[in-house]
Amino acid sequence: MTDFRIVDSKRVADAGFLAVDEVVVESxxxxxxxxxFSRMVVRHPGAVVVVxxxxxxxxxxxxQFRAATGGKLLEVPAGKRDVDGEPPEETARRxxxxxxxxxxxxxxxxxxxxxSPGFCDEYTHLYAAFDLVETDEGEAATHEEAAMTxxxxxxxxxxxxxxxxxxxxxxxxxxxxxxxxxxxxxxxxIPD
Numbered sequence: 061m062t063d064f065r066i067v068d069s070k071r072v073a074d075a076g077f078l079a080v081d082e083v084v085v086e087s088x089x090x091x092x093x094x095x096x097f098s099r100m101v102v103r104h105p106g107a108v109v110v111v112x113x114x115x116x117x118x119x120x121x122x123x124q125f126r127a128a129t130g131g132k133l134l135e136v137p138a139g140k141r142d143v144d145g146e147p148p149e150e151t152a153r154r155x156x157x158x159x160x161x162x163x164x165x166x167x168x169x170x171x172x173x174x175x176s177p178g179f180c181d182e183y184t185h186l187y188a189a190f191d192l193v194e195t196d197e198g199e200a201a202t203h204e205e206a207a208m209t210x211x212x213x214x215x216x217x218x219x220x221x222x223x224x225x226x227x228x229x230x231x232x233x234x235x236x237x238x239x240x241x242x243x244x245x246x247x248x249x250i251p252d
Contacts, residue, residue, distance in 0.1 A: 061089065062088065063087070063088050064085055064087050065086055066085055067085070069081050069084070070082050070083075077104070077142060079102075079103040080100055080103070081100070083098065083099050083100075084096055084097075084098050085097055102179055102180040102182075103180075104182035105140050106141040106182060106183045106185075107139065107141060107175070107184045107185070107231075108152040108184065109185070109232075110138065110155060110156045110164070111170075111186075111187070111235040111236060111239040112156060112189045113188055113239060114212060117216065118214055118215065119239065120137075120210055120211070120213075121134050121212075122211075123210075124207075124208035125207065127204075134211065134213075135231070136229075136232045137159040138231060139154075139159070152164075152185065152187045156189055157195050158205075159205065159208075160210055161194060161196070162189075162193065163193050164192055165190060165191025167187045167188070167190075168187060168249045169185065169249050169251070170235065170247075170250070171186045171234065171238060172184065172250070175231070186235050188235070188238075215236065218240065
């Protein structure tokens with residue numbers, strides 16, 4: 061059996077909240093001497109994703125321009141974990157208030173996942189938000205956020221939106237499908 065371990069890391073680029081490291085990996089196996097090779101890794105502070113549940117049948121989504129795709133995507137609210145020491149649950153509350161002007165009375169943790177582990181260490185905490193109340197904390201932090209719009213989407217329409225390629229954002233697909241299962245009593249979420 062081959063084992064791998066990181067034996068060295070060197071920062072090669074800083075770009076705002078992202079950085080790129082070249083890591084040296086050593087593989088050891090039954091067949092002989094260790095081998096070394098390098099990989100580029102994008103360093104990311106992590107993220108939270110929140111599915112704002114309006115009622116048992118609907119959620120609030122955002123339509124927002126994403127420069128990486130060159131167009132607008134239909135997404136659930138999300139944000140970076142860019143406040144040192146802030147627990148993921150509090151980041152979720154803050155991001156929801158900032159992006160849609162609502163505070164959750166209750167959060168249920170649905171999942172944690174690596175977004176793109178082939179090249180990036182971004183780790184995401186996913187929540188469903190219930191008992192939403194209005195707050196005046198919402199404010200656009202970027203040009204894209206200032207221009208984004210909200211849409212109420214029925215959970216019953218999610219499969220059709222995916223099949224029609226109108227919902228193509230992975231975190232949103234995961235969040236909506238798990239929230240729908242939670243509401244149907246088929247999934248309990250995970251302990252936070």
